[in-house]
Amino acid sequence: MSKDETLGEALRRQGVTRRGFLKFCAATASMMALPPSMVPVIAAALESARRPSVIWLSFQECTGCTESLTRSHSPTVEGLIFDSISLDYHHTLQAASGSAAEAARETAMEENHGKYILVVDGSIPTDNPGYSTIAGISNRDMLEEAAKGAAAIVSVGTCAAFGGIPAAKPNPTGAVSVSDLVHDKPIINVPGCPPIPVVITGVLAHYLTFGTIPELDDLKRPKAYYGKSIHDRCYRRPFYDKGLFAETFDDEGARKGWCLYKLGCKGPTTYNACATVKWNEGTSFPIESGHPCLGCSEPGFWDGGSFYSAISTPTEDIPKAAVYAVGAGAAAGVALGAMNRAKKQKSVDAHEKVTIDDLDKEK
Amino acid sequence: MTETEFLLWVRGPALQIATIVFVLGIVARILQMVMLGRKANLAEARGSALAGGLRTMVTRSVPDKGTFQRSTFTIVSGYIFHIGLFVTIFLFAPHILLVDEVFGLSWPALPTPVVDATAVVTIITLLAVLIHRLKDPVMRFLSGFSDYLVWLVTFLPLLTGYIAFHRIGLSPTMLIALHILSVELLMVLFPFTKLMHTFSLFIARYYNGAIAGYKGVHS
Known part of the structure; x- marks a missing residue:
């Protein structure tokens, strides 16, 4: 696959029909809530798009996200689109290994500086850098270096987007999300454990078509996919x-x-x-x-509490608290009641009868 | 504190604290009231104090004609929002699930859209009640800070519940957390404000009825 080959050429070479391609464009447009008039625009943009360079960094992750995106039983249009980007570095999928792999990453970063898309899956340890390294480089250093030349960053999976399971209590590695460390680049979060494959291809298609990132919600997730519960x-x-x-x-x-x-x-x-x-x-x-x-x-x-208890239910033992409270309340009530009675009795005892003589004194 | 942590705190420690204050306060105050007691009535009984007391607990729920004509708005709106509160609190499926989870008690729920509509009616009625309180010179004169506070803590769970159900504005996690928190605020203030009428109402009615019943007259 030559780097100069357009996406349309690449897809045709792999046997994707024009009809299949347009169906994908229409589905993408409708999923992103774009009007039907945008379908040809998407088609034209994707058709002529140069395969963008994508650098995929995997940090503290389980490879489930990669599995999700690549394990399609028959080659889908989404899968082919994914094949048709220039995935210059992905240490699980690439054939090269060792220093050759790292050289590929460095070359891609140099050649496409400012233009490549950086995809990250997995969280980044901030405690001891030794918790997760690639070719002796700590995850944090690799992310920060790769982020510098990226046009945009796509955080794939909940670990990269929000810290995910590595950041779960007690978070032994000090795991954080990409957006915790990188603040000066557009970040698109595609969370999920794992995320839906079509969501990432949709985000890439949007980027190829418009050259911009899709509309995001306050958690930086594309609204087209994460807009509804x-x-x-x-x-x-x-x-x-x-x-x-x-x-x-x-x-x-x-x-x-x-x-x-x-x-x-x-x-x-x-x-x-x-x-x-x-x-x-x-x-x-x-x-x-x-x-x-x-x-x-x-x-x-x-x-967020047990997966098997309803979201509105208590996480602590409430009946036990209530039973103790009844006991304490009874004790407090009886004490207050006794105090009131004592006060009443005291005023009864202090009561002096008024006689005619007392009234006479008033005169 | 993230939204998820906030929700967990509200569902856990905060709910525990609110439950303890709520239960402790109510038990203590009821006991205190009951222990005040009554002076022994040395007159010969002309009827049953118990029967009179129990009867009055029920009959006072129906306003007499004169009162109804004088305070039609107060009585009608009072009925609407009390029934509305009952329906939204006790006949909404997630609330029943909560009780089921905590105490193992369960009963049938009303369809969600019915509860939703009831909530809207109740919210509007509570607003009308507040406006009435502010506009009526006598009502306003009789109202103090605690009366408005009680109105607010009753209104907030309804409002936050309605917003949380329809998920308006904030994230659902935040909305449900705020809803639970508003209920906890209500629980904490409950024993120390006029909200205690939920319980003291029946004690007072019983006393009135029992006094009349002992004398052999209608209360």
């Missing part, structure tokens, strides 16, 4: 509204596909596109498979 788009929502809940994973409600709120579903507080885009080429998403949403695309999802 799972709960708002969930096909089980009518059961929530009717108050029909599965109580266990194997009761009548679970079998009838009722709402999983009671089983700990974090859908109401989770913003992602799972309920509409779905997983495994549109097959289903966790709730459709009968499991509550874990809220993996939200900051601190790992520390």
Whole structure:
């Protein structure tokens, strides 16, 4: 694949039909809430786009994000688009290793300075740099160096976007997100554990088409994909509204596909596109498979209490507190009551009868 | 403190503190009231104090004609927002789930849209009640700081609950945290303000009814 080959040429060479390509453009446009008139613009932009250089850095991560993006059973258009960017460095996927790999990264950074897209998955340890290094370079140093020449940074996965599991309590490595360290570059967070493949291709398509980053929410997530909560788009929502809940994973409600709120579903507080885009080429998403949403695309999802207790339920032992309070309240009440009685008795004792003589004294 | 940590604090330690203050305060104050007692009535009983007391606890819920004509707005709005509060607090599915989780008690919920509509009616009624209090010269004269405070802490859980349900403005995590916090504020102030009428109301009615019942007259 030559660097000068356009995306359109690359796709055609790999057997993607014009129809398939336009279908992808139309789907991308509708998912990003763009008007249909934008479809040809996207198509034209993608067709003629030079394959952008992408440098992918993996820090404290589990490779789940890479798995998510590359494990498509049949080559999808999204997969091919992904193949068709110039992925100059990705230490899991690239053939080169050792110093050759690092040389590829340095060359790409030099040749495309200011133009490459930096993709990061995994969090960055800030405690001891030795917790995670690549070719002897600490994650932090590598990120800061690579960020300098990047046109934009895409934080793929919850670890890169928010710290994720490495940053969960007690955060032994002092893990932080990309946006905690880099402040002077446009950052697009694509959280999820892992994120939906089409979301990252959509973000890249947007960048190729418009040369800008998509509209983001306050957590720097593309609004097109993270604008609605799972709960708002969930096909089980009518059961929530009717108050029909599965109580266990194997009761009548679970079998009838009722709402999983009671089983700990974090859908109401989770913003992602799972309920509409779905997983495994549109097959289903966790709730459709009968499991509550874990809220993996939200900051601190790992520390947000049990995955299996409802979001509004207490995390401490409330009945125990109430029982102690009843005891203490009874004691306090009886003490106050006794004090009141003593006061009353005292005033009764202090009461002096008024006689005619007393009244006469007034004169 | 991140939003998630804030929610966890509100659901955990803050709720524990609020529960302790709420329960301790109520138990202590009720005992204090009951222990004040009554002077022994040396007159011969002409009827049942118990029957009279229990009857009055119920009959006082129906306003007499004269009072109703004089204070139509107060009575109608009072009924609407009290029933509205009952429906939104006790017949909303997530609230029942909370009680179920904590005490293992459960009962059927109303459909969410019905509770939603009730919440709107209750919010509007509470606003009307406040305006009435501010505009009526007698009401305003009789109202002190604690009356407005009580109104506010009753209103806030409804408002934050409504906003959290419709997810307006802030993130859902923050909204639900603020909603729970507003309820905790209500719980903490409850035993030490006129909100205690939830319990003392029935004690007072019983006393009135029992006095009349003992004398063999209607209260």
